[in-house]
Amino acid sequence: MKAFPKISHLLIAVTALVAVTAGVILSNPEPAMDQDAALIAQRAIFTAPDGERFSVESWAGQYRIVNFWATWCPPCLEEIPLFIRLQERFVDNNVTFIGIAVDKVDLVRSFVEANGVNYPILVGSGDALEVSKIMGNYRAGLPYTVFLDPNGVILDRHFGVVPESKIAKFVAKILK
Amino acid sequence: MPVIMCVGMLMQINPVQANDIAAKDAVSTISIRYKSATEFVIDLGVHSCCYIYQDSVKLYSKRQSAEIFAEALTRTISHTDEYFGDVEIYREQAFYSVKTKSSTGHPPPKRFDMVIEYRACADIGICFLPEQKTLRIENPFVFE
Numbered sequence A: 001m002k003a004f005p006k007i008s009h010l011l012i013a014v015t016a017l018v019a020v021t022a023g024v025i026l027s028n029p030e031p032a033m034d035q036d037a038a039l040i041a042q043r044a045i046f047t048a049p050d051g052e053r054f055s056v057e058s059w060a061g062q063y064r065i066v067n068f069w070a071t072w073c074p075p076c077l078e079e080i081p082l083f084i085r086l087q088e089r090f091v092d093n094n095v096t097f098i099g100i101a102v103d104k105v106d107l108v109r110s111f112v113e114a115n116g117v118n119y120p121i122l123v124g125s126g127d128a129l130e131v132s133k134i135m136g137n138y139r140a141g142l143p144y145t146v147f148l149d150p151n152g153v154i155l156d157r158h159f160g161v162v163p164e165s166k167i168a169k170f171v172a173k174i175l176k
Numbered sequence B: 001m002p003v004i005m006c007v008g009m010l011m012q013i014n015p016v017q018a019n020d021i022a023a024k025d026a027v028s029t030i031s032i033r034y035k036s037a038t039e040f041v042i043d044l045g046v047h048s049c050c051y052i053y054q055d056s057v058k059l060y061s062k063r064q065s066a067e068i069f070a071e072a073l074t075r076t077i078s079h080t081d082e083y084f085g086d087v088e089i090y091r092e093q094a095f096y097s098v099k100t101k102s103s104t105g106h107p108p109p110k111r112f113d114m115v116i117e118y119r120a121c122a123d124i125g126i127c128f129l130p131e132q133k134t135l136r137i138e139n140p141f142v143f144e
Helices: A003-027 A035-041 A073-089 A105-115 A124-133 A164-175 B002-012
Strands: A061-067 A095-102 A122-125 A144-148 A154-159 B015-016 B028-036 B037-044 B049-054 B057-063 B066-072 B078-083 B085-092 B095-102 B111-118 B120-122 B124-129 B132-138
Touching: A003 A061, A035 A124, A061 A073, A061 A124, A061 A164, A073 A095, A073 A164, A073 B124, A095 A124, A095 B111, A105 A122, A122 A124, A154 A164, B028 B132, B037 B049, B037 B111, B057 B095
Parallel strands: A061 A095, A095 A122
Antiparallel strands: A061 A144, A144 A154, B015 B028, B028 B037, B037 B095, B049 B085, B049 B120, B057 B111, B066 B095, B078 B085, B111 B132, B120 B124
Protein backbone atom coordinates (compact mmCIF):
# COMPACT_ATOMS: atom_id res chain seq x y z
CA MET A 1 0.00 0.00 0.00
CA LYS A 2 2.84 2.32 0.78
CA ALA A 3 4.27 1.89 -2.74
CA PHE A 4 1.06 3.15 -4.41
CA PRO A 5 1.46 6.85 -3.72
CA LYS A 6 5.07 6.70 -4.87
CA ILE A 7 4.11 5.06 -8.19
CA SER A 8 1.28 7.53 -8.67
CA HIS A 9 3.64 10.41 -7.94
CA LEU A 10 6.08 8.99 -10.44
CA LEU A 11 3.34 8.63 -13.06
CA ILE A 12 2.22 12.21 -12.46
CA ALA A 13 5.80 13.42 -12.74
CA VAL A 14 6.40 11.49 -15.97
CA THR A 15 3.08 12.69 -17.44
CA ALA A 16 3.93 16.28 -16.51
CA LEU A 17 7.40 15.94 -18.04
CA VAL A 18 5.96 14.53 -21.28
CA ALA A 19 3.35 17.30 -21.39
CA VAL A 20 5.94 20.01 -20.81
CA THR A 21 8.30 18.52 -23.42
CA ALA A 22 5.46 18.24 -25.94
CA GLY A 23 4.43 21.79 -25.17
CA VAL A 24 7.93 23.07 -25.78
CA ILE A 25 8.22 21.15 -29.03
CA LEU A 26 4.77 22.20 -30.24
CA SER A 27 5.32 25.82 -29.32
CA ASN A 28 8.52 25.97 -31.40
CA PRO A 29 7.56 24.23 -34.62
CA GLU A 30 9.91 24.61 -37.54
CA PRO A 31 7.77 25.99 -40.36
CA ALA A 32 7.17 23.49 -43.14
CA MET A 33 9.06 24.22 -46.33
CA ASP A 34 7.33 24.31 -49.69
CA GLN A 35 9.57 22.33 -52.06
CA ASP A 36 7.67 23.59 -55.14
CA ALA A 37 8.17 27.22 -54.10
CA ALA A 38 11.82 26.42 -53.38
CA LEU A 39 12.18 25.07 -56.93
CA ILE A 40 10.68 28.24 -58.37
CA ALA A 41 12.99 30.35 -56.18
CA GLN A 42 15.96 28.62 -57.81
CA ARG A 43 15.02 30.39 -61.04
CA ALA A 44 15.61 33.83 -59.49
CA ILE A 45 18.31 35.56 -61.49
CA PHE A 46 21.25 37.22 -59.80
CA THR A 47 24.30 39.03 -61.10
CA ALA A 48 27.78 37.59 -60.77
CA PRO A 49 30.59 40.01 -59.80
CA ASP A 50 31.71 40.08 -63.47
CA GLY A 51 28.26 41.22 -64.58
CA GLU A 52 27.00 37.92 -65.99
CA ARG A 53 23.58 36.75 -64.88
CA PHE A 54 22.76 33.33 -63.46
CA SER A 55 20.26 31.53 -61.28
CA VAL A 56 20.77 28.51 -59.03
CA GLU A 57 19.01 26.56 -61.79
CA SER A 58 21.90 27.40 -64.14
CA TRP A 59 23.78 24.53 -62.47
CA ALA A 60 20.88 22.03 -62.67
CA GLY A 61 22.08 18.46 -63.07
CA GLN A 62 24.68 18.87 -60.36
CA TYR A 63 24.50 18.43 -56.63
CA ARG A 64 24.63 21.98 -55.31
CA ILE A 65 25.60 23.39 -51.95
CA VAL A 66 24.01 26.84 -52.00
CA ASN A 67 25.39 29.18 -49.38
CA PHE A 68 23.74 32.52 -48.58
CA TRP A 69 26.32 34.90 -47.12
CA ALA A 70 27.54 38.49 -46.90
CA THR A 71 30.82 40.34 -46.45
CA TRP A 72 29.39 42.06 -43.33
CA CYS A 73 28.66 38.70 -41.67
CA PRO A 74 31.67 37.35 -39.71
CA PRO A 75 30.47 33.72 -39.42
CA CYS A 76 29.86 33.72 -43.18
CA LEU A 77 33.46 34.67 -43.89
CA GLU A 78 34.67 32.08 -41.44
CA GLU A 79 33.34 29.18 -43.50
CA ILE A 80 34.36 30.33 -46.99
CA PRO A 81 37.95 28.95 -46.82
CA LEU A 82 36.39 25.54 -46.10
CA PHE A 83 34.13 25.83 -49.15
CA ILE A 84 37.11 26.79 -51.33
CA ARG A 85 39.04 23.76 -50.12
CA LEU A 86 36.09 21.37 -50.54
CA GLN A 87 35.15 22.73 -53.97
CA GLU A 88 38.63 21.79 -55.16
CA ARG A 89 38.34 18.38 -53.53
CA PHE A 90 34.90 17.54 -54.91
CA VAL A 91 35.18 19.19 -58.33
CA ASP A 92 35.07 15.80 -60.08
CA ASN A 93 32.13 14.52 -58.02
CA ASN A 94 29.40 16.55 -59.72
CA VAL A 95 29.21 18.79 -56.67
CA THR A 96 29.37 22.55 -56.89
CA PHE A 97 29.20 25.24 -54.26
CA ILE A 98 27.21 28.36 -55.16
CA GLY A 99 27.53 31.45 -53.01
CA ILE A 100 24.69 33.96 -53.03
CA ALA A 101 25.76 37.18 -51.37
CA VAL A 102 23.19 39.43 -49.73
CA ASP A 103 25.43 42.37 -50.36
CA LYS A 104 26.79 45.03 -52.70
CA VAL A 105 28.51 43.91 -55.90
CA ASP A 106 31.71 45.93 -55.41
CA LEU A 107 32.28 44.59 -51.89
CA VAL A 108 31.69 41.03 -53.06
CA ARG A 109 33.98 41.46 -56.07
CA SER A 110 36.83 42.68 -53.85
CA PHE A 111 36.33 39.82 -51.40
CA VAL A 112 36.17 37.16 -54.11
CA GLU A 113 39.35 38.47 -55.76
CA ALA A 114 41.25 38.84 -52.50
CA ASN A 115 40.33 35.37 -51.24
CA GLY A 116 40.53 33.33 -54.44
CA VAL A 117 36.97 32.04 -54.28
CA ASN A 118 36.89 29.17 -56.78
CA TYR A 119 33.13 28.55 -57.06
CA PRO A 120 30.30 30.61 -58.58
CA ILE A 121 29.26 33.68 -56.64
CA LEU A 122 26.03 35.55 -57.31
CA VAL A 123 24.97 38.81 -55.72
CA GLY A 124 21.59 40.08 -54.63
CA SER A 125 20.38 42.37 -51.90
CA GLY A 126 17.09 41.96 -50.04
CA ASP A 127 15.78 39.77 -52.86
CA ALA A 128 18.55 37.23 -52.19
CA LEU A 129 17.43 37.02 -48.58
CA GLU A 130 13.84 36.53 -49.75
CA VAL A 131 14.98 33.64 -51.94
CA SER A 132 16.78 32.12 -48.95
CA LYS A 133 13.57 32.42 -46.91
CA ILE A 134 11.60 30.56 -49.59
CA MET A 135 14.34 27.94 -49.45
CA GLY A 136 13.72 27.42 -45.74
CA ASN A 137 15.65 30.21 -44.03
CA TYR A 138 12.79 31.04 -41.66
CA ARG A 139 15.22 32.68 -39.24
CA ALA A 140 16.25 35.13 -41.96
CA GLY A 141 19.85 35.02 -40.75
CA LEU A 142 23.16 34.40 -42.46
CA PRO A 143 24.97 32.18 -43.21
CA TYR A 144 22.35 29.75 -44.42
CA THR A 145 23.15 26.75 -46.58
CA VAL A 146 20.96 24.37 -48.56
CA PHE A 147 21.98 21.08 -50.12
CA LEU A 148 20.28 20.37 -53.45
CA ASP A 149 20.10 17.25 -55.57
CA PRO A 150 20.55 17.53 -59.38
CA ASN A 151 16.78 18.19 -59.75
CA GLY A 152 16.81 21.02 -57.25
CA VAL A 153 15.15 19.09 -54.43
CA ILE A 154 16.38 20.31 -51.05
CA LEU A 155 17.99 17.35 -49.31
CA ASP A 156 19.26 19.20 -46.27
CA ARG A 157 19.82 22.72 -44.90
CA HIS A 158 21.89 24.36 -42.24
CA PHE A 159 21.66 27.56 -40.21
CA GLY A 160 25.00 29.11 -39.26
CA VAL A 161 28.48 27.83 -40.01
CA VAL A 162 28.33 24.40 -41.68
CA PRO A 163 30.57 21.82 -40.06
CA GLU A 164 32.93 20.09 -42.50
CA SER A 165 31.54 16.74 -41.33
CA LYS A 166 28.06 17.66 -42.63
CA ILE A 167 29.39 18.40 -46.12
CA ALA A 168 31.51 15.23 -46.05
CA LYS A 169 28.41 13.18 -45.16
CA PHE A 170 26.44 14.80 -47.98
CA VAL A 171 29.15 13.99 -50.52
CA ALA A 172 29.63 10.47 -49.13
CA LYS A 173 25.89 9.80 -49.68
CA ILE A 174 26.16 11.00 -53.29
CA LEU A 175 29.16 8.82 -54.00
CA LYS A 176 27.46 5.68 -52.68
CA MET B 1 7.83 73.41 -16.43
CA PRO B 2 10.24 71.44 -14.20
CA VAL B 3 7.29 69.27 -13.10
CA ILE B 4 6.40 68.49 -16.70
CA MET B 5 10.01 67.62 -17.40
CA CYS B 6 10.12 65.18 -14.48
CA VAL B 7 6.96 63.45 -15.72
CA GLY B 8 8.46 63.33 -19.19
CA MET B 9 11.59 61.70 -17.82
CA LEU B 10 9.56 58.97 -16.16
CA MET B 11 7.18 58.09 -18.93
CA GLN B 12 8.02 56.28 -22.10
CA ILE B 13 6.36 57.69 -25.14
CA ASN B 14 5.95 55.99 -28.50
CA PRO B 15 7.23 52.54 -27.50
CA VAL B 16 7.63 50.17 -30.42
CA GLN B 17 6.94 46.62 -29.23
CA ALA B 18 8.76 43.52 -30.38
CA ASN B 19 5.70 42.32 -32.25
CA ASP B 20 5.73 45.46 -34.37
CA ILE B 21 9.29 44.78 -35.46
CA ALA B 22 10.15 42.02 -37.90
CA ALA B 23 10.38 38.81 -35.87
CA LYS B 24 13.86 38.07 -37.22
CA ASP B 25 15.39 41.07 -35.56
CA ALA B 26 17.95 41.27 -32.77
CA VAL B 27 16.23 44.34 -31.37
CA SER B 28 13.12 43.53 -29.35
CA THR B 29 11.96 47.05 -28.46
CA ILE B 30 12.72 50.64 -29.31
CA SER B 31 11.58 53.28 -26.83
CA ILE B 32 11.82 57.04 -26.89
CA ARG B 33 11.96 58.98 -23.63
CA TYR B 34 11.62 62.72 -24.08
CA LYS B 35 13.63 64.78 -21.59
CA SER B 36 13.24 68.34 -22.83
CA ALA B 37 12.43 70.34 -25.91
CA THR B 38 15.85 69.60 -27.33
CA GLU B 39 16.72 66.20 -25.92
CA PHE B 40 15.40 62.65 -25.82
CA VAL B 41 16.79 59.19 -25.11
CA ILE B 42 16.50 56.23 -27.45
CA ASP B 43 16.52 52.82 -25.78
CA LEU B 44 17.17 49.79 -27.96
CA GLY B 45 16.24 46.54 -26.22
CA VAL B 46 18.35 43.65 -27.54
CA HIS B 47 17.17 40.03 -27.44
CA SER B 48 19.24 37.90 -25.03
CA CYS B 49 20.38 35.73 -27.95
CA CYS B 50 21.92 38.59 -29.84
CA TYR B 51 24.27 41.55 -29.94
CA ILE B 52 24.61 44.78 -31.93
CA TYR B 53 27.85 46.11 -33.37
CA GLN B 54 28.55 49.52 -31.88
CA ASP B 55 30.14 50.93 -35.02
CA SER B 56 27.07 49.95 -37.05
CA VAL B 57 24.63 52.07 -35.03
CA LYS B 58 23.73 55.26 -36.85
CA LEU B 59 21.02 57.75 -36.03
CA TYR B 60 20.10 60.57 -38.35
CA SER B 61 17.23 62.87 -39.13
CA LYS B 62 15.30 62.49 -42.35
CA ARG B 63 14.35 66.18 -42.22
CA GLN B 64 17.07 68.53 -43.39
CA SER B 65 15.94 71.32 -41.08
CA ALA B 66 16.12 69.08 -38.00
CA GLU B 67 19.70 68.35 -36.98
CA ILE B 68 20.40 65.65 -34.42
CA PHE B 69 23.49 64.82 -32.37
CA ALA B 70 23.50 61.33 -30.88
CA GLU B 71 25.75 60.16 -28.09
CA ALA B 72 25.96 56.60 -26.73
CA LEU B 73 25.17 56.28 -23.03
CA THR B 74 25.74 52.53 -22.74
CA ARG B 75 29.12 50.97 -22.22
CA THR B 76 30.16 48.57 -24.93
CA ILE B 77 31.45 45.04 -24.43
CA SER B 78 34.60 43.83 -26.16
CA HIS B 79 33.98 40.93 -28.50
CA THR B 80 36.34 38.98 -30.72
CA ASP B 81 35.14 38.04 -34.17
CA GLU B 82 36.98 35.28 -35.95
CA TYR B 83 37.23 37.39 -39.07
CA PHE B 84 36.96 41.05 -37.99
CA GLY B 85 39.03 40.70 -34.81
CA ASP B 86 38.27 42.78 -31.71
CA VAL B 87 35.05 44.76 -31.96
CA GLU B 88 32.76 46.58 -29.53
CA ILE B 89 29.20 45.38 -29.12
CA TYR B 90 26.03 46.05 -27.16
CA ARG B 91 24.08 43.35 -25.36
CA GLU B 92 20.67 43.62 -23.69
CA GLN B 93 20.30 47.37 -24.14
CA ALA B 94 21.78 50.36 -25.88
CA PHE B 95 20.87 53.89 -24.83
CA TYR B 96 21.52 56.94 -26.96
CA SER B 97 21.05 60.53 -25.87
CA VAL B 98 19.84 62.56 -28.82
CA LYS B 99 19.99 66.34 -28.91
CA THR B 100 17.98 68.18 -31.52
CA LYS B 101 18.46 71.54 -33.13
CA SER B 102 16.77 73.38 -35.91
CA SER B 103 19.26 74.13 -38.64
CA THR B 104 17.25 77.19 -39.71
CA GLY B 105 17.66 79.01 -36.40
CA HIS B 106 14.00 78.44 -35.49
CA PRO B 107 12.82 76.75 -32.27
CA PRO B 108 13.65 73.02 -32.05
CA PRO B 109 11.51 70.83 -34.30
CA LYS B 110 8.44 69.22 -32.70
CA ARG B 111 8.13 66.37 -35.14
CA PHE B 112 10.40 64.74 -37.65
CA ASP B 113 11.40 61.26 -38.78
CA MET B 114 14.60 59.80 -37.43
CA VAL B 115 16.39 56.79 -38.90
CA ILE B 116 18.18 54.16 -36.83
CA GLU B 117 20.56 51.77 -38.54
CA TYR B 118 22.31 48.84 -36.92
CA ARG B 119 23.80 45.45 -37.68
CA ALA B 120 23.39 42.50 -35.35
CA CYS B 121 24.33 38.88 -34.94
CA ALA B 122 23.10 36.03 -32.74
CA ASP B 123 25.29 33.88 -30.53
CA ILE B 124 24.27 30.75 -32.45
CA GLY B 125 26.49 32.02 -35.27
CA ILE B 126 24.10 33.78 -37.60
CA CYS B 127 23.88 37.45 -38.49
CA PHE B 128 20.89 39.49 -39.56
CA LEU B 129 20.53 41.78 -42.54
CA PRO B 130 21.51 45.35 -41.57
CA GLU B 131 18.38 47.03 -40.22
CA GLN B 132 17.10 50.49 -41.01
CA LYS B 133 14.09 51.71 -39.07
CA THR B 134 12.31 55.04 -39.22
CA LEU B 135 10.94 56.45 -35.98
CA ARG B 136 8.48 59.29 -35.76
CA ILE B 137 9.77 61.83 -33.24
CA GLU B 138 7.03 63.94 -31.72
CA ASN B 139 8.42 65.89 -28.79
CA PRO B 140 5.72 66.82 -26.25
CA PHE B 141 7.99 69.52 -24.79
CA VAL B 142 7.92 71.52 -27.99
CA PHE B 143 4.82 73.69 -28.33
CA GLU B 144 3.65 74.87 -31.70
